[in-house]
Amino acid sequence: MPTTKKNTAVKKKTNTVKLKFDTTWQYEPAPESKSAATINKQYDLFINGEWQKPSSGKYFDTINPATEEKLSQVALADQSDTDKAVKAARNAYDKVWKNMPAKERGKYIFRIARMIQEKARELAVIETLDGGKPIRESRDFDVPTAANHFFYYAGWADKLEYAFPNRKAQPLGVAGQIIPWNFPLLMAAWKIAPALATGNTVVLKPAETTPLTALKLAEIIQEADLPPGVVNIITGAGDTGANIVNHPGVDKIAFTGSTEVGKLIQRAIAGTNKKATLELGGKAANIIFDDAPLDQAVEGVINGIFFNQGHVCCAGSRLYVQESVAKQVIRKLKDRIETLIVGDPMDKNTDIGAINSKQQLDTIHKYLNIGKKEGAEMYESSCPLPKKGFFCRPTIFTNVAQSNRIAQEEIFGPVLSVLTFRTDDEVIEKANNSPYGLSAGVWTDKGSKIFNMTKRMRAGVVWANTFNKFDPTSPFGGYKESGFGREGGLHGLMAYVRLA
Amino acid sequence: MSRLEVLKTYKIYIGGQFPRTESGRYYIPTNYSGQKLANVCLSSRKDFRNAVVAARAAFGGWAGRAAFNRSQILYRMAEMLEGRKGQFIEELTQQDATREEAENEVNLSVDRLIYYAGWCDKFQQLFSSVNPVASSHFNFSVPEPTGVVSVIAPQQSGLIGLVSVIAPVIAGGNTCVVLASETKPLCAVTFSEVLNTSDLPGGVVNILTGKPSELASWFVDHMDVNATIYCESNSDTQQMIREKSALNLKRVFFYDQTDWISDAGQSPYFIFDTQEIKTTWHPVENIAGAGGSY
Known part of the structure; x- marks a missing residue:
C-alpha cells in the first residue's frame, strides 16, 4: 500500500521540463526546388x-x-x-x-x-x-x-x-x-x-x-x-x-x-x-518498461508512429507503457508532438507532410471520431495546418482499452493509441492479442528482458530500443x-x- | 478350448488422452480382400475443435522447450516405435502390405524419426542469418514455429506418410492436429500410443480418424489454426483449402507429389515450411564516432 508521501514523490517526478522550440527558435522556410x-x-x-x-x-x-x-x-x-x-x-x-x-x-x-x-x-x-x-x-x-x-x-x-x-x-x-x-x-x-x-x-x-x-x-x-x-x-x-x-x-x-x-x-x-x-497490415505494439531510458524511448515512439505520416504498415501504433512511468511518458509525448513541424513536404524542415489522399484523410478522421466515441481521450498538436492539401495533426489517444477499435484496427495515419500495463506477462498477452503480427518494439535497459520480450512477441520484425529501421540485408515480413x-x-x- | 483373442479398441488421441469420438460414430474400413479392419472412430468437427484447443494449449510449452530436449523426445519416439515393430508390421500387412513392404515401411519410419530428431537443434542454424545492416545495429533473423498446424496425412500410406508429415512439424516446435489415412487408420492409432509413451507432452500431436471428405473444410476453417498441410492431389479439395485459408491467412502446403518411401520424403525444407522468420534489431553503441542511434 503506497503511502501519501510516496504519492507526492511520484507526482513530482512527472513534472518534466517542456521543450519550447518554437518560442526562441523560428525555422525559416527551406524548400527543395x-x-x-x-x-x-x-x-x-x-x-x-x-x-x-x-x-x-x-x-x-x-x-x-x-x-x-x-x-x-x-x-x-x-x-x-x-x-x-x-x-x-x-x-x-x-x-x-x-x-x-x-x-x-x-x-x-x-x-x-x-x-x-x-x-x-x-x-x-x-x-x-x-x-x-x-x-x-x-x-x-x-x-x-x-x-x-x-x-x-x-x-x-x-x-x-x-x-x-x-x-x-x-x-x-x-x-x-x-x-x-x-x-x-x-x-x-x-x-x-x-x-x-x-x-x-x-x-x-x-x-x-x-x-x-x-x-x-x-x-x-x-x-x-x-x-x-x-x-x-x-x-x-x-x-x-x-x-x-x-x-x-x-x-x-x-x-x-x-x-x-x-x-x-x-x-x-x-x-x-x-x-x-x-x-x-499491422498494428504494432511498442512497449516501454519503467527502466527504459525514457527520452530515447519517446523519440523512438515518435519516429515509430509519425514517420511517413504514420502511413507505415509496421508503424508502432499501439504504445504500451508500464504504469509507473505512464504519466511521465504521456507528458513527454504531448510535449514532443508540439514540436513536430507539419506542413509543406518540400520544406526540408518538415517532419510530417501531407496525407497521401483525400480518401485516406477521411479514413483517419473516421478513426479519430471512433476513438472519441469509444471514450478515449484525444490529444492533438496545436500546430496550424496548411489551407490547401490533405493534412492531419499528430494525435495521441490516452485511456485506450484493449478492445477499442483504435487499438485493434490499422489506422495508417499519425495517430497513436496509448495503453498501460503492470507486468511482463500482461503486456505480452496484450501485445500478441491482435490478428496482425508484422512488427513490435520494446524499450528497456535490461538485456535479458529484451530477449525474453523479443522472443515472445509474435511478429516478424522486432525492434529493441529502436524502431522503424530497414535495410536491404534484413528480412521483413509478418x-x-x-x-x-x-x-x-x-x-x-x-x-x-x-x-x- | 483355445484362447479367445483380445481385440483392440481403436480410439482417437486428443491432448494426451484416448477418447472415443464425441459423436459416438464409427466406420469400418476394409482391406482389399474385404476383411473388416476394426470399428474406427468417425471423428467430428467437435473432435477437431477439441483437438485444436489441446494443440494451442500445448504450443507455448513445446515451442519453448530447448531444441535439444525436443531432439531427445523425437529420438525416444523412434525407440518406442522400434520396440513395437511387430505390432506395426502386423497392422500394415492387415492393411494390404506384403510382409517385406511392411518391414521396410516400419524400419523407414523409425529412421525418419531419428533423421528429424537430429534436425531439431540444427535447422535453426541452417535457416538463420546475421544481417550486415549498414547502420549501427546488431540484426539477426531466426526461424520460429508458426503455431498450430492442421494436417491431412497421406492417404495411401499407413505409417510412413503419417510419420513423415508429423515429424518435421513438431521438430520445428509446432503442435498439430492430424487426420489419419481414412482407409489405413490402424497404424495411426497405434502410433499415438507410441507418442503417449515417449515423453511427448499431451496436445503436441493430436490424431483423429475419419473422412477427409467430411473434415477437410473444418481443418482449414478454424481461426486458431496457423497452417494447413494437405497431402493429396484432389484439385477440388486443394482449391477449397486455398480459398478457406484466406480467412486468417493460413500458410498452406500441398505435399501431393512426394514419394514418402524415398529420400525425397525427408528434408530440413519440410521443417522450414512451418517456420516464420523473425528479425530482431538492437542498436550498437558507437562510442568513438557519432552517438548511438535509436
Missing part, C-alpha cells in the same frame, strides 16, 4: 521496353496531395494492356532472361542501382510531390534505400547456389507485383530487385495515387538497356491489379497492401499453381494476418524461386 525534377504531362504504359498507349485511350490524373494540384496524367491499363504486358514478360523470360548467364543478369541490376543513385535528387523530389512525404525522408530514406536494395540483390544473381544448401534454385517465371502508395519507389525496388536476381521477369503495378516514381524507374530501366519485356510497368487502380492477379500467364503474385485485399488475392489464386507472398513470405536479405530470395 521543383526544378530538380522533370515530370511529363502524360505517361503511357511501359510494356516490352516501349511506352505504349493504353488500348482504351483513357488516362487518370495524379495529384500533389499537399496542394491538390494535378502533376500529370497516367494511362489506365485495362485487360488487353495487362495481357500485352504479361505476354511481353513471358516472351522475355523464355527467350532472354532465364538463359542469360547469371553474372550478366546481376550486372544489369547493378546498373539500375547506379542510375537510381545518379538520379537520386530527381526521384526524391518526384516522390515527395506525388506522395506527400517530407523531402527529408524521400531524400535520406526512400531513394537511397531503394538503390541499396538493387545493389544488394544484384550481387545475389550469380551466387544462388550458396543460398539454398543441397538444392538448386529455379526461377518461377513471370511475377505479377502490386505495390502500395506509402513507399512507392522503395516498394518497387523491394519487388523488382529480388525477382530479377533470381531470373524472373516482372509486371509491376504502382498504386494509383503514386505512380510517378515507378514510371521514372521505367525510364531508368529503359536507359539501362534492360532487355525489352523483362520489366513491364503498367498503371491503374484496383481493377488493373485484379487483372494481373487473375491472368493465367502469371506464375507468382507479390503484393504489399491491406490485409483485406491480401485475403481477396489468396482466394483469387485458389485452384491455380500461382505462388504468392503477401505483405499486409506473422499471422500480416501476411507471409519475407522481403529483404537471403530469406527474400525464397519468394522467387522453386527449389529442385
Whole structure:
C-alpha cells in the first residue's frame, strides 16, 4: 500500500521540463526546388521496353496531395494492356532472361542501382510531390534505400547456389507485383530487385495515387538497356491489379497492401499453381518498461508512429507503457508532438507532410471520431495546418482499452493509441492479442528482458530500443494476418524461386 | 478350448488422452480382400475443435522447450516405435502390405524419426542469418514455429506418410492436429500410443480418424489454426483449402507429389515450411564516432 508521501514523490517526478522550440527558435522556410525534377504531362504504359498507349485511350490524373494540384496524367491499363504486358514478360523470360548467364543478369541490376543513385535528387523530389512525404525522408530514406536494395540483390544473381544448401534454385517465371502508395519507389525496388536476381521477369503495378516514381524507374530501366519485356510497368487502380492477379500467364503474385485485399488475392489464386507472398497490415505494439531510458524511448515512439505520416504498415501504433512511468511518458509525448513541424513536404524542415489522399484523410478522421466515441481521450498538436492539401495533426489517444477499435484496427495515419500495463506477462498477452503480427518494439535497459520480450512477441520484425529501421540485408515480413513470405536479405530470395 | 483373442479398441488421441469420438460414430474400413479392419472412430468437427484447443494449449510449452530436449523426445519416439515393430508390421500387412513392404515401411519410419530428431537443434542454424545492416545495429533473423498446424496425412500410406508429415512439424516446435489415412487408420492409432509413451507432452500431436471428405473444410476453417498441410492431389479439395485459408491467412502446403518411401520424403525444407522468420534489431553503441542511434 503506497503511502501519501510516496504519492507526492511520484507526482513530482512527472513534472518534466517542456521543450519550447518554437518560442526562441523560428525555422525559416527551406524548400527543395521543383526544378530538380522533370515530370511529363502524360505517361503511357511501359510494356516490352516501349511506352505504349493504353488500348482504351483513357488516362487518370495524379495529384500533389499537399496542394491538390494535378502533376500529370497516367494511362489506365485495362485487360488487353495487362495481357500485352504479361505476354511481353513471358516472351522475355523464355527467350532472354532465364538463359542469360547469371553474372550478366546481376550486372544489369547493378546498373539500375547506379542510375537510381545518379538520379537520386530527381526521384526524391518526384516522390515527395506525388506522395506527400517530407523531402527529408524521400531524400535520406526512400531513394537511397531503394538503390541499396538493387545493389544488394544484384550481387545475389550469380551466387544462388550458396543460398539454398543441397538444392538448386529455379526461377518461377513471370511475377505479377502490386505495390502500395506509402513507399512507392522503395516498394518497387523491394519487388523488382529480388525477382530479377533470381531470373524472373516482372509486371509491376504502382498504386494509383503514386505512380510517378515507378514510371521514372521505367525510364531508368529503359536507359539501362534492360532487355525489352523483362520489366513491364503498367498503371491503374484496383481493377488493373485484379487483372494481373487473375491472368493465367502469371506464375507468382507479390503484393504489399491491406490485409483485406491480401485475403481477396489468396482466394483469387485458389485452384491455380500461382505462388504468392503477401505483405499486409499491422498494428504494432511498442512497449516501454519503467527502466527504459525514457527520452530515447519517446523519440523512438515518435519516429515509430509519425514517420511517413504514420502511413507505415509496421508503424508502432499501439504504445504500451508500464504504469509507473505512464504519466511521465504521456507528458513527454504531448510535449514532443508540439514540436513536430507539419506542413509543406518540400520544406526540408518538415517532419510530417501531407496525407497521401483525400480518401485516406477521411479514413483517419473516421478513426479519430471512433476513438472519441469509444471514450478515449484525444490529444492533438496545436500546430496550424496548411489551407490547401490533405493534412492531419499528430494525435495521441490516452485511456485506450484493449478492445477499442483504435487499438485493434490499422489506422495508417499519425495517430497513436496509448495503453498501460503492470507486468511482463500482461503486456505480452496484450501485445500478441491482435490478428496482425508484422512488427513490435520494446524499450528497456535490461538485456535479458529484451530477449525474453523479443522472443515472445509474435511478429516478424522486432525492434529493441529502436524502431522503424530497414535495410536491404534484413528480412521483413509478418506473422499471422500480416501476411507471409519475407522481403529483404537471403530469406527474400525464397519468394522467387522453386527449389529442385 | 483355445484362447479367445483380445481385440483392440481403436480410439482417437486428443491432448494426451484416448477418447472415443464425441459423436459416438464409427466406420469400418476394409482391406482389399474385404476383411473388416476394426470399428474406427468417425471423428467430428467437435473432435477437431477439441483437438485444436489441446494443440494451442500445448504450443507455448513445446515451442519453448530447448531444441535439444525436443531432439531427445523425437529420438525416444523412434525407440518406442522400434520396440513395437511387430505390432506395426502386423497392422500394415492387415492393411494390404506384403510382409517385406511392411518391414521396410516400419524400419523407414523409425529412421525418419531419428533423421528429424537430429534436425531439431540444427535447422535453426541452417535457416538463420546475421544481417550486415549498414547502420549501427546488431540484426539477426531466426526461424520460429508458426503455431498450430492442421494436417491431412497421406492417404495411401499407413505409417510412413503419417510419420513423415508429423515429424518435421513438431521438430520445428509446432503442435498439430492430424487426420489419419481414412482407409489405413490402424497404424495411426497405434502410433499415438507410441507418442503417449515417449515423453511427448499431451496436445503436441493430436490424431483423429475419419473422412477427409467430411473434415477437410473444418481443418482449414478454424481461426486458431496457423497452417494447413494437405497431402493429396484432389484439385477440388486443394482449391477449397486455398480459398478457406484466406480467412486468417493460413500458410498452406500441398505435399501431393512426394514419394514418402524415398529420400525425397525427408528434408530440413519440410521443417522450414512451418517456420516464420523473425528479425530482431538492437542498436550498437558507437562510442568513438557519432552517438548511438535509436
